[in-house]
Amino acid sequence: MLLSDKDNGAMDHTRTIISVLEHHDIQYWTFGKNVSEDSVNIRCPFCNDHSNHCGIFKSTLGYHCWRCDRTGTFDFLVAYITRRPVEECTEEIASSGVAFGQDAVDQILDLLNPLPLDTEDEEDPPVVLPPYFEPVTWSTEFPLLDHYLNRRRIDRGVLIEHRCGICTVGECMNRLVIPVLYEGQLVSYQAADMTGRSDLKYRTAKGEINQFLYRWDMVDWSRGFLVLVEGVLDAWRVGGNAVATFGTSLTTQQRTLIIESRVPCVVMCWDGDAWIHAKAEMEELLPNVPYMGIAQLPVNEDPDSYGHENTWREINVALESMLA
Numbered sequence: 001m002l003l004s005d006k007d008n009g010a011m012d013h014t015r016t017i018i019s020v021l022e023h024h025d026i027q028y029w030t031f032g033k034n035v036s037e038d039s040v041n042i043r044c045p046f047c048n049d050h051s052n053h054c055g056i057f058k059s060t061l062g063y064h065c066w067r068c069d070r071t072g073t074f075d076f077l078v079a080y081i082t083r084r085p086v087e088e089c090t091e092e093i094a095s096s097g098v099a100f101g102q103d104a105v106d107q108i109l110d111l112l113n114p115l116p117l118d119t120e121d122e123e124d125p126p127v128v129l130p131p132y133f134e135p136v137t138w139s140t141e142f143p144l145l146d147h148y149l150n151r152r153r154i155d156r157g158v159l160i161e162h163r164c165g166i167c168t169v170g171e172c173m174n175r176l177v178i179p180v181l182y183e184g185q186l187v188s189y190q191a192a193d194m195t196g197r198s199d200l201k202y203r204t205a206k207g208e209i210n211q212f213l214y215r216w217d218m219v220d221w222s223r224g225f226l227v228l229v230e231g232v233l234d235a236w237r238v239g240g241n242a243v244a245t246f247g248t249s250l251t252t253q254q255r256t257l258i259i260e261s262r263v264p265c266v267v268m269c270w271d272g273d274a275w276i277h278a279k280a281e282m283e284e285l286l287p288n289v290p291y292m293g294i295a296q297l298p299v300n301e302d303p304d305s306y307g308h309e310n311t312w313r314e315i316n317v318a319l320e321s322m323l324a
Helices: 014-023 074-082 086-094 103-112 143-152 156-161 232-238 252-261 272-285 308-323
Strands: 039-042 054-057 062-065 071-073 165-167 175-182 185-193 202-204 225-229 242-244 265-268 291-294
Touching: 014 039, 014 074, 014 086, 054 074, 062 074, 071 074, 074 086, 225 232, 232 242, 232 308, 252 272, 265 272, 265 308, 272 291, 291 308
Parallel strands: 225 242, 225 265, 265 291
Antiparallel strands: 039 054, 054 062, 062 071, 165 175, 175 185, 185 202
């Protein structure tokens, strides 16, 4: 059932957004991975988005792609997808009783890039773990945690090694909290739903988690190679010199980390259906990394589901082919 637009308070244009998307047969998501409470999401038409990173904001009728950073107004987005004049799309949206203008872009930009405080020396507040965080230990007793670990085939020792914890109350209640460290400092975290019933699979600390690479501090640089996987659980399953990129594209900061490390060999080991994205990133890194290769997993597999032994077999194949 479609939600109604609100006439007072913060505007909710959910009904308008869904009506327009359905009229043009554009697939959309109202909950789940990548979808915030204030957005209806679609696949971004501006980048090779294989998921649903483009959020259309219910309150402003602006859009933003969390993958390629493209920002604009809903009428322009519809015009780009349908190849119709922007004016026609604006009229179509206005016919639903909604009037908006170019200032929607400014509103989105203000949300995404708030103005700095007047005090030049003021720094962003440090990232802190969520309230009621309890480190996981061998003696931690929480049946939901045990069920989650059994279901995902995760050894409790992995959580302890990676300084993970749980929250039994608060905003991250019933979530496994996974700290992201860089040079020993907490820079972000992911809080994974352990119930399997939440619309939001992961909650993430404020800030840009994809400016870092998960498990970076645990890399053994003497081994001379780095393995890039997509997610945290993939990194746990692979172990060794595997670091997670939090998706199938590298940010400028992530590429800089890799290049400045002077690691001579990088193996892309993203999910089996992300081969084309891995190839594109490999070409970006090749001028600065002497040896690049792709571990080719089956299309419907990722390192977590494919398993440690099978994944390392493909990684070793990639390493051998590069260094032959």
